[in-house]
Amino acid sequence: MTTATLTAGHTHQVENQPPVLENYNAYTSDIALQEAVRREGAGWSEDTLKECGQVLGSPDTIKLGFEANENPPRFKSHDHLGHRIDEVEFHPAYHALHTLSRQYGLHAQPWNDPKPGAHVLRAAKGYMMNQVEASHCCPVTMTYASVPLLRDYPELANKWLPLITNAHYDPRNLPVEQKRGATLGMAVTEKQGGSDVYQNSTQARAIGQSGSGQAYELIGHKFFVSGCMSDAFTMLAKTDKGLSCFLVPRWKEDGTKNLFEIQRLKNKMGNIANATAEVELRGAMGWLIGEEGKGLNTILKAIAYNRFDCIHGSAAGMRQAVVQAIHHCQNRFAFGKKLSMQPLMQNVLADLVIESEAATAYAFRMARALDEVENNKEVQYFIRLGTALGKYWICKRVAGHAYEAMECIGGSGAMEGHMMPRLYREAPINAIWEGSGNVQALDAVNSFFSNDKIKKAFMDELALAKGKHPLFDEFLVKLSKELENTHQLEFRARSLTAHMALALQASILLTSQNTLIANAFCVSRLSNQDHHLYGNLPTDIDCSAIIARASIATKKD
Ligand SMILES: Cc1cc2nc3c(=O)[nH]c(=O)nc-3n(C[C@H](O)[C@H](O)[C@H](O)COP(=O)(O)OP(=O)(O)OC[C@H]3O[C@@H](n4cnc5c(N)ncnc54)[C@H](O)[C@@H]3O)c2cc1C
Missing domain, CATH: 1.20.140.10 (Butyryl-CoA Dehydrogenase, subunit A, domain 3)
Known part of the structure; x- marks a missing residue:
């Protein structure tokens, strides 16, 4: 519509604005990605990547990224009857993104199917998924990264790894024994020191026997806990022998809530869809991973x-x-x-x-x-x-x-x-x-x-x-x-x-x-x-x- 044809009520037509960028294949449209995948040893996976790229460039998937961030997670400390519940509510889009990432194996595929190019394939899928929505990728990453750590400790790995590595995304806040799949977080940072982890003030002491796989009680706090609805967290706390690493579940094996209390969610400027919490450990139970005093390594x-x-x-x-x-x-x-x-x-x-x-x-x-x-x-x-x-x-x-x-x-x-x-x-x-x-x-x-x-x-x-x-x-x-x-x-x-x-x-x-x-x-x-x-x-x-x-x-x- 030119200026000459404008009439009352019609001020202008929208012109010279690009269409929304959607409806493309995130893999086949990305030459650099395709070259990298072939060059670095995952050329065999291209059929999978093409399918994945089609989904991740589709309007429906792109919309999930917007929805998950426009509707940030909300924390509920107690239910209406006064019970402490430590629940975080997410928009369904957040769960839909997790379900997709889990289906694509971003949490575990190279561990489940190790072969040349396995990490390259996962990186390619993660690269496309991060373009859709990055913040849910944080707990997915922490879950993936927990596997090479836990697999060295059969006393914990036998129970946890089958749940961590399977294809089920199960966001329910329940004891892990009742769940189909588990997600892991990592809680290191405390108020007085993040980079300087030796300043950690959280204390741990053995409840009975000490040693790897044994139960300890943790008292202290964690200042940044992303993916705070995860089923368990790798954590650092100090025993008499120094900084030690623990696996702290949200629920104890007897079916009661672990003493892991969310204080509030961080009000972040970015990474909005991912719930990052401040947490109090009021005698939370955690299993020692590895040796006491060697937690950082x-x-x-x-x-x-x-x-x-x-x-x-x-x-x-x-x-x-x-x-x-x-x-x-x-x-x-x-x-x-x-x-x-x-x-x-x-x-x-x-x-x-x-x-x-x-x-x-x-x-x-x-x-x-x-x-x-x-x-x-x-x-x-x-x-x-x-x-x-x-x-x-x-x-x-x-x-x-x-x-x-x-x-x-x-x-x-x-x-x-x-x-x-x-x-x-x-x-x-x-x-x-x-x-x-x-x-x-x-x-x-x-x-x-x-x-x-x-x-x-x-x-x-x-x-x-x-x-x-x-x-x-x-x-x-x-x-x-x-x-x-x-x-x-x-x-x-x-x-x-x-x-x-x-x-x-x-x-x-x-x-x-x-x-x-x-x-x-x-x-x-x-x-x-x-x-x-x-x-x-x-x-x-x-x-x-x-x-x-x-x-x-x-x-x-
Ligand atoms: C969105 C978000 C989510 C997070 N989620 C988690 C989580 O899930 N789990 C978790 O454990 N942590 C989490 N963190 C915390 C994060 O890991 C820490 O913020 C980070 O490690 C830095 O620690 P700090 O904030 O205590 O800063 P500090 O350690 O105080 O560092 C401040 C600055 O000083 C610099 N600095 C430190 N030491 C030196 C030195 N010797 N020389 C020169 N410069 C130095 C650092 O590089 C930094 O720039 C999260 C942070 C953010 C922003």
Whole structure:
């Protein structure tokens, strides 16, 4: 309707607005994901991934993500008769998302069906699911990560693992003996110290016999307990011998409620659908896992897998942000051209794609390492440093990436009906939990400098890309010099970690046969002094080709 044809009551037609991005196959529309899956050893799973991608790009599934977040969980401490119940009520969409994730095996598939590519397949499904809704993925991750920890302790594993690893999502608040499936959380952080877990004040003492698998009583508190309706939690508490790891169920074996009382739910800025609680342990019963005094080492086994999920979850956040930005710009005209054809917007979009692809390639290289370590324990050294570097770098890069993608969409990108505000609010979370940025950087530097096997595994991986790009070779020389300097390592930890992560990202891209992205990454990230904000790519990069690679053609397009 032109201005000339407007009549009273008809002020305008809605024009020049893109269709909602939905009704696409989240797998077949994602070239970088498909390449990563094939490259890292899960090409055999593509039929499954295509089916999964169809469901996860459908309007009905995308809607679940909105509903679960627009209707946050609500805590009920008591029932109407005054009984303490510690219930959290969720919107049905939250449960529907959990049911899907469980069906897809995000909680346990590589443990149930271990084979080369199993972790890569799970990562690919998780990568697509995180794009639909990230916050329910937190308890799914903690459930998945509990398996490699618990399986070493048959006294607990025999009872719990069959319930943790099966395909049933059962959200009922009942003793686990009456349930079809179980979900696990992890509660470490206390008020006086999160990173510095040695400050934990929660006390534990054996009720009868002491030792792994025996019952202890825990008195204290936990300040952040996500997935707080889980059936049990791995927890740290102090015995006379020091920090120890426990499995604390919500219900005791005699069918009574464990003394695990939710005080309130956190009022979070992001990760809204996931219920994170403050909890009092008023003599809660928990079984010791492993040795007393060795709790941190014990629980780190699970934390390593949580950290991996932070990496691929953040890569997923970047992917969804960039496809939203590209989709908008391909369907919006300004100053006589599609926004996606405006040279400066092409510079920004292509730069966002490069970041997203580098994060994705990194995440899937790490997923392959998780597959390989099942049969080759030496791979643990690469995983140790690769996880710390990726958890630091990719989980940090995602926040700026989300902001820039939002700006590509303009004002509508900041409106709540759009996916973008949720991606933006989710973006900083992975960097904070499971070891915040500084803690990761210190961990990366400590592990590199304290363990020659870790150093060698890292340098061997970088050596695979030597000679593939002159800027990479130059960067390696500079990095090697930086790493020879052991002066003020703590103070320099962020810069060393960032440079190591960049080198690893570049080497993964350079060995992935993707010359377009690998070259663009090297010229924009390894030598370009201007790369403080997105949209500062050198002029000889083929932005159109990079954007085309990442764009989704929906049915409505
Ligand atoms: C949404 C959400 C859900 C969460 N869910 C859970 C959960 O389910 N279970 C759980 O146990 N925890 C959970 N957490 C807590 C999270 O793990 C902690 O917030 C995190 O570990 C940091 O601890 P803190 O908040 O006590 O900060 P602090 O430990 O006080 O750290 C503050 C800052 O200081 C930095 N820092 C610490 N030490 C050093 C150092 N030596 N040098 C330089 N800098 C340093 C840190 O990197 C951080 O940036 C959750 C957090 C969030 C945001």
